[in-house]
Amino acid sequence: MYSHGSESLIKQAREIQESELQKFYGRLVRLLQAKEVGHETIDSLQRLHLILSATKFTRIKIVPLHKRILLLISSPLEQLQVLSSAVLRETLPLSGQEVNYSHLNSHAASLLVSQVCFNTYIVLLCLLLFRTLESRQSEGPAHSITHTLPILNTVITHSPECLTEEHVTLLSKKLVDWLRYASITQGGGTSSGGFFSGPRSRQPGPIAELDGTVSGDFFTVLCVGQGFTEDQWMNVYSFSMLRNWLLTYHSVSNCNTTADSDDRSEVDGSVISMVSATSSSSRLLPPKERLREKAFQYCQRLIEQSDRKAHKRTDTELQKACLVEAVCILDCVCLEDTSLVYRVFPCIKALYGRLCSDLSFARVLVPIAQFYLNHGEMAAVDCEPVWQLVFGRFPAELFNDPFLAHELLRFLRLNIENLQLRVPQYTLSFPNLLKFLAWDSSAMVDDFVDLLPSLVTAGTAVELLHTLLDLPCLSATLVLQLRSACLPITEPSGRILQALDAFRNPSVRGLFLFLLRGEAGDTIERLSTLHELLTESADWPRVIQCAQTVPVLLHIFFNTVIKVADEKLLAHLILVQLERSSLLLKIPKYIKEVHRVFSCHLLKLCKLHPSLVVDQSHELLEFAGTTANVYSKEEPLLLCIRKMVWVLGEYLSVSCDARCSVRLITSCFEALEAVLFEITSSAPPAGAVCPNPRVITTLMSALAKLASRSHDLIPRISLFFSKLRTVTRGGSAAWCSDEEDLVAIVTRGEELWSLLKAPGVAQSVLTPPPHVNTAQWHRDTNVAMPLQLRTITSLTHSQ
Amino acid sequence: MVRCFLVHTVCPVSALSAAESRVLYSRVFGPDETVQHEDLDPEERRLQQRERVAVVARQVRSAVTLSREASGRQLVEMVPGEEALALQEADSGVVRLRAGDPFSGEMSALWVAVQSLGFTMVCEPHENLLLAEGTLKNLTRHCLEHLHMLGPGSEVLLKGDRIDVLLSRLLPHGQLLFLNHRFAQSLEKEVSAYMTK
Numbered sequence: 001m002y003s004h005g006s007e008s009l010i011k012q013a014r015e016i017q018e019s020e021l022q023k024f025y026g027r028l029v030r031l032l033q034a035k036e037v038g039h040e041t042i043d044s045l046q047r048l049h050l051i052l053s054a055t056k057f058t059r060i061k062i063v064p065l066h067k068r069i070l071l072l073i074s075s076p077l078e079q080l081q082v083l084s085s086a087v088l089r090e091t092l093p094l095s096g097q098e099v100n101y102s103h104l105n106s107h108a109a110s111l112l113v114s115q116v117c118f119n120t121y122i123v124l125l126c127l128l129l130f131r132t133l134e135s136r137q138s139e140g141p142a143h144s145i146t147h148t149l150p151i152l153n154t155v156i157t158h159s160p161e162c163l164t165e166e167h168v169t170l171l172s173k174k175l176v177d178w179l180r181y182a183s184i185t186q187g188g189g190t191s192s193g194g195f196f197s198g199p200r201s202r203q204p205g206p207i208a209e210l211d212g213t214v215s216g217d218f219f220t221v222l223c224v225g226q227g228f229t230e231d232q233w234m235n236v237y238s239f240s241m242l243r244n245w246l247l248t249y250h251s252v253s254n255c256n257t258t259a260d261s262d263d264r265s266e267v268d269g270s271v272i273s274m275v276s277a278t279s280s281s282s283r284l285l286p287p288k289e290r291l292r293e294k295a296f297q298y299c300q301r302l303i304e305q306s307d308r309k310a311h312k313r314t315d316t317e318l319q320k321a322c323l324v325e326a327v328c329i330l331d332c333v334c335l336e337d338t339s340l341v342y343r344v345f346p347c348i349k350a351l352y353g354r355l356c357s358d359l360s361f362a363r364v365l366v367p368i369a370q371f372y373l374n375h376g377e378m379a380a381v382d383c384e385p386v387w388q389l390v391f392g393r394f395p396a397e398l399f400n401d402p403f404l405a406h407e408l409l410r411f412l413r414l415n416i417e418n419l420q421l422r423v424p425q426y427t428l429s430f431p432n433l434l435k436f437l438a439w440d441s442s443a444m445v446d447d448f449v450d451l452l453p454s455l456v457t458a459g460t461a462v463e464l465l466h467t468l469l470d471l472p473c474l475s476a477t478l479v480l481q482l483r484s485a486c487l488p489i490t491e492p493s494g495r496i497l498q499a500l501d502a503f504r505n506p507s508v509r510g511l512f513l514f515l516l517r518g519e520a521g522d523t524i525e526r527l528s529t530l531h532e533l534l535t536e537s538a539d540w541p542r543v544i545q546c547a548q549t550v551p552v553l554l555h556i557f558f559n560t561v562i563k564v565a566d567e568k569l570l571a572h573l574i575l576v577q578l579e580r581s582s583l584l585l586k587i588p589k590y591i592k593e594v595h596r597v598f599s600c601h602l603l604k605l606c607k608l609h610p611s612l613v614v615d616q617s618h619e620l621l622e623f624a625g626t627t628a629n630v631y632s633k634e635e636p637l638l639l640c641i642r643k644m645v646w647v648l649g650e651y652l653s654v655s656c657d658a659r660c661s662v663r664l665i666t667s668c669f670e671a672l673e674a675v676l677f678e679i680t681s682s683a684p685p686a687g688a689v690c691p692n693p694r695v696i697t698t699l700m701s702a703l704a705k706l707a708s709r710s711h712d713l714i715p716r717i718s719l720f721f722s723k724l725r726t727v728t729r730g731g732s733a734a735w736c737s738d739e740e741d742l743v744a745i746v747t748r749g750e751e752l753w754s755l756l757k758a759p760g761v762a763q764s765v766l767t768p769p770p771h772v773n774t775a776q777w778h779r780d781t782n783v784a785m786p787l788q789l790r791t792i793t794s795l796t797h798s799q
Numbered sequence: 800m801v802r803c804f805l806v807h808t809v810c811p812v813s814a815l816s817a818a819e820s821r822v823l824y825s826r827v828f829g830p831d832e833t834v835q836h837e838d839l840d841p842e843e844r845r846l847q848q849r850e851r852v853a854v855v856a857r858q859v860r861s862a863v864t865l866s867r868e869a870s871g872r873q874l875v876e877m878v879p880g881e882e883a884l885a886l887q888e889a890d891s892g893v894v895r896l897r898a899g900d901p902f903s904g905e906m907s908a909l910w911v912a913v914q915s916l917g918f919t920m921v922c923e924p925h926e927n928l929l930l931a932e933g934t935l936k937n938l939t940r941h942c943l944e945h946l947h948m949l950g951p952g953s954e955v956l957l958k959g960d961r962i963d964v965l966l967s968r969l970l971p972h973g974q975l976l977f978l979n980h981r982f983a984q985s986l987e988k989e990v991s992a993y994m995t996k
Binding site: 001002003005006007009010011046047049050053056078079082083085086090106107109110113114146147149150151153154157158210221222223224225226227228233236237239240241243244312314315317318320321322324325328363364402403406407410440442443446447540541542545 | 800808810812813814821823827828829830831845846849850853861862865866868869870871891892893894895897907909913914915916924927928929930932933948949951952953955956957958959960963964967971972973974975976977978979980981982983985993996
């Protein structure tokens with residue numbers, strides 16, 4: 001597809017020499033001067049465009065050609081119009097005066113819009129467009145006014161203030177005409193003729209619906225005919241921009257501009273709501289309100305028309321798109337005039353009833369859910385079934401539809417506050433919602449970074465943490481679920497034979513079903529069994545991609561949970577981290593990253609709430625005291641251990657928590673002492689490496705800190721330090737292979753030993769009171785003076 | 800409205816680094832974003848626009864690579880004539896472009912990846928994405944057919960005006976259109992008439 005030839009063509013275009021370029025220009029000028037436009041002219045213009053667009057730097061100014069090419073924009077030949085605007089797009093911009101406004105074709109208009117300083121000349125453009133629209137006769141083919149609406153759409157998207165009140169009124173009236181009163185007979189092509197055809201058979205037939213029946217109501221985008229009249233084309237263009245128009249000029253905020261119109265609309269408002277409730281005399285409505293009314297009727301008709309069975313697949317797709325648009329427009333219209341809700345809701349409710357059991361209409365049901373969220377309360381309608389669909393069936397069965405996932409998650413992001421308020425099952429639905437992430441992690445992680453904080457509640461935090469940690473397992477399970485549905489039960493499944501067998505095996509199926517649950521509120525016992533069954537999924541790309549997104553979500557989880565959790569919950573979370581650090585799906589990189597996250601947040605939690613250390617001292621000791629862990633080669637796990645040891649040493653004191661007894665300090669000391677003795681008394685067991693020297697020094701420091709608080713323990717640790725010195729006097733030890741490391745360990749030991757010789761001092765040196773560590777330069781008399789002097793100096797000595 | 804439409808590579812290109820994408824065609828609709836805000840000269844403005852398009856291409860390239868890796872599907876070579884099949888087999892998806900990266904507001908970049916090329920349409924997120932998806936797939940099919948992209952030629956580079964005309968009918972000034980098969984046929988006839996000249 002993309003070939004070497006294309007690459008070299010681009011290279012040639014970029015590296016063209018100046019002299020060659022000038023020759024080329026000369027040739028092109030001559031070609032353009034000729035009366036006839038031949039193949040060579042077109043070809044040269046195409047090459048010129050390539051040369052100009054091949055580089056992102058505007059290195060070429062085509063002054064000699066500029067004027068000639070400018071003339072081409074108004075050429076009757078479309079190919080010249082297109083090529084000249086493409087070329088001019090790549091060169092320096094036009095000033096507005098260079099453009100011939102009287103013959104503005106679509107391509108020239110787009111050039112104008114994209115290049116010219118928008119605000120200055122756009123007013124001129126608007127005037128021209130409105131002049132075109134107002135004139136009854138259109139010169140040239142039907143499309144000469146059809147391009148005005150898309151251009152206007154661009155204008156109102158970027159500078160809505162460019163349209164005056166008059167323009168808005170005029171266009172509102174025109175839109176009403178095109179939308180509601182377009183011809184209902186076929187236009188364009190005449191009948192096939194033939195010997196027996198006379199003037200009567202030349203009568204244009206009526207328009208038809210998509211299923212072939214003759215249309216019985218006004219023309220819409222879902223009507224077909226042999227050919228179309230101009231106003232039918234305008235019907236299509238009008239509907240295409242209708243929502244944008246309504247959002248720009250009909251939104252609640254810009255309804256009232258002056259105080260006068262405020263009063264007027266209050267009075268009118270009551271009259272209007274009466275009228276719209278009866279919809280009888282809409283001709284009496286002002287243009288804006290009339291447009292709103294006609295928009296409602298148009299959307300209602302589209303909803304009806306979408307129930308018909310279209311003959312062509314593209315038309316079926318169009319019907320779905322029309323339903324989405326219709327619901328969005330109705331939502332917009334109801335937000336503007338809430339009295340319309342009573343007329344609109346029955347329509348939406350009926351549509352919901354029609355579509356709710358058909359998953360192929362899921363993308364239409366998302367805007368319907370938005371409508372229910374916006375207006376359901378006001379209309380006192382039961383929204384329960386809608387939420388069950390949105391939070392239940394959709395994530396569970398359509399997690400692999402990227403477009404639905406994108407739209408559903410966007411719906412959640414936009415309405416997060418409302419949902420948290422009105423939909424209690426939102427925070428319980430995370431097992432389902434996370435299926436989107438587990439399936440397509442790279443695309444969905446961005447949305448979940450925004451959504452996750454809202455799913456963290458005190459009630460569900462622990463289960464959410466477990467679910468996040470098992471996200472790769474969920475990813476694997478979803479793969480198995482889909483594969484299992486596709487493959488017949490008797491056929492071997494190739495690569496994923498074992499895991500798929502396990503998935504289908506009734507005795508362990510419950511484990512998988514737990515992962516696939518829709519709502520929070522369940523727990524699982526045999527997690528390690530599940531991990532074993534899924535071992536082979538550790539190298540599936542989808543699972544690996546999922547595992548890569550988990551650490552960032554864990555960070556967000558922890559940063560959010562500390563805001564909503566009480567100490568009891570935090571203690572529980574510490575326990576979960578300690579427990580799960582050895583209970584993860586066996587993907588080495590994944591395990592490392594999770595340990596890294598744990599080490600960071602365990603420390604953070606303990607620093608925030610030091611009394612947790614006393615609470616959980618038993619579990620922390622169990623974790624840190626497992627010598628098997630200490631002999632691990634994995635950096636992040638060792639980091640975890642060191643931090644836990646540090647935390648024990650630092651916070652197990654009476655000043656942190658009054659419940660800290662001497663007995664507790666002693667038992668902690670003994671546990672850590674045992675570990676230290678074991679790893680420094682002999683060579684590491686077969687197959688293991690020497691223990692990490694920093695782990696050893698951390699253990700020594702922690703023990704010293706504990707001893708400084710309970711002086712009875714000092715002789716024990718001092719004994720250890722003296723033994724250490726003797727054993728290593730020989731220069732080496734069986735448990736430490738690196739000489740430099742050994743020296744560092746021994747030096748540290750010596751420092752701690754000397755400190756402990758003065759027990760009173762030892763405590764304040766090893767665990768300084770908090771105020772020493774916080775900077776208070778402005779209060780510290782020793783430091784403040786120099787600071788003051790320096791400040792004054794810098795102020796008075798201007799540079 | 801649609802902010803831009805681009806055709807770019809999603810396969811490794813020898814002259815570029817692994818993550819980069821060669822943009823073969825790009826069309827930005829609407830006025831330049833930076834016009835109102837900064838006092839840049841036109842050359843810098845053009846450069847910025849090109850860089851913005853390049854950022855979108857890179858992000859889509861990365862999304863396509865990850866999506867293909869995750870699905871594990873093998874890419875099947877197609878030949879000219881199999882355009883409809885190529886489109887059926889194509890991967891598609893949508894990338895969320897956060898505000899500022901690279902457009903000032905949040906955008907949704909819908910993409911269709913046919914073998915080594917990606918066709919991307921950047922829209923405002925509140926647009927009718929169902930309609931946008933249909934339009935994008937239609938545009939892709941026409942590009943594949945009229946520019947013989949399944950073959951080894953380089954027509955996409957030299958005949959970019961054909962895509963311009965296609966866009967002027969099916970996506971005029973970035974406006975998505977609700978076209979039933981009759982309206983679409985009528986516009987496609989005009990496009991074909993242009994292509995045969």
